[in-house]
Amino acid sequence: MDKRILVLGASGQIGTELTQKLRELYGNSNVVASDIKLGTFEMMDAGPFEIIDATDKETILSVIKKYQINQVYLLAAMLSATAEKFPQKAWNLNMNSLLAVLELAKEKHIQQVYWPSSIAVFGPTTPKNNTPQKTIMEPTTVYGISKLAGEFWCNYYHEKFGVDVRSLRYPGIISWKTKPGGGTTDYAVDVYFKAVEEKIFTCFLSENTRLPMMYMEDAVNATIQLMEANPATIKIRTSYNLAAIDFTPKEIAAEIRKQIPDFTIDYAPDSRQQIADSWPSSIDDSEARNDWNWKHEFDLKRMTLEMLNNLEKK
Incomplete structure (x- = not known):
């Protein structure tokens, strides 16, 4: 099928770079970026852009019809630290946006849905090291609760209505292109x-x-x-564990000092420490590696060089 893609929440940390990559792969005109407010000039200039509230099913449907969309990437969400300040607002955005898109897929307006989950679905009772795909999940944050509920909604719509919805539990994500957006791993x-x-x-x-x-x-x-994976290889319809590297603030600082010897770091743990303490230290993502051949390319050293080189140019 020719892919015609709508990205909801395209101006966020992941959305910005995912939209760019999707346009490189499938053509600028085939990837519609959208957010609740105007995007960057680069994003709006490169291809179609629409202002959409991700909880507004009717507006999403009108854009799907306008561009004959068949794939939706739903990235709009309120992240962990921000969600703790606005619990009701976070629940409303994180859940109602997902239910709107799943309903549109159930009604056959679109063929495929991507929705990100997070390591926030785990909690203080989850095994911390090499956290397995299936394990105890008792999240203690609004963000984690909404992501865990979302995973089961995805699975429900797949089982009941055959919706082709796919998901990954992202760890902390590091990029030089966008500044932090209210997450606990944003340090x-x-x-x-x-x-x-x-x-x-x-x-x-x-x-x-x-x-x-x-x-x-x-x-x-x-x-x-x-x-892109063949549907037959996708065995998990809640969300796949996904991993690459794990480290501490002390380790990342040591790696930075190899490039910037006079860099100094000090520590003032705040309310986000409690969130971080409830999450895993490392993740077992062997099911993703087995089912659809996932493998990461960046370790801490290579990532640090990329980040510092790009930020110095910027």
Whole structure:
């Protein structure tokens, strides 16, 4: 099938780079970017752009009809740290946007849906190291609760109505193109910006807080690879564990100092520490690797070089 794609939440951290990659692969005119507010000039100039509230099913449907869309990537969400401040708002956005898109797929207006989950679905009772695909899931954040509910809605629509919905549990995602957007793992983006701009960084997590992370290029490639995979190979319709690297603030700082020797870091843990403590330290993603041949390319060293080189140019 010729892909005609709508990206909801295209201006967010993942949406920005995923939209760009989708346009490179399938043609600018075949990928409609959308967000609740205007996007960057580059995004709006490169291809079609629509202003859409991701919870507004009728507006989404009108855009699907206008561009004959057959694939929707739903990336609109309120992230972990921000969602704790606005719980009702976060639940409304995170759940109603997903239900709107799943209904449109059930009604056969679109053929495929992508929706991201997160390591936030796990909780303090989950095994922390090498967290398995199927395990105890008792999230303690609004974001995690909404993502866990969303996973089961995806599975329900697949089982009941045959909706081809696919999902990944993202770890922390690191990119030089967009600044942090209110997530608990965002320190690992901010630390690179501050290292280049100011050579000093105050981390809101303690030095030995280990979390699963991934460079943006790997995350984008995994997402597209999953959507390209033969439906017969997709055995999990809640959401696949996805992993690449894991590290602590102390380890990332040591790697940065290899390139910027006078960089300094100090630690002032805040409310986000409690969120981070409830999440896994490392993830077992062997099912994704077995089912559709996922493999990451960036380790901490290679990612650090990419981040610093690009930020210095920027």
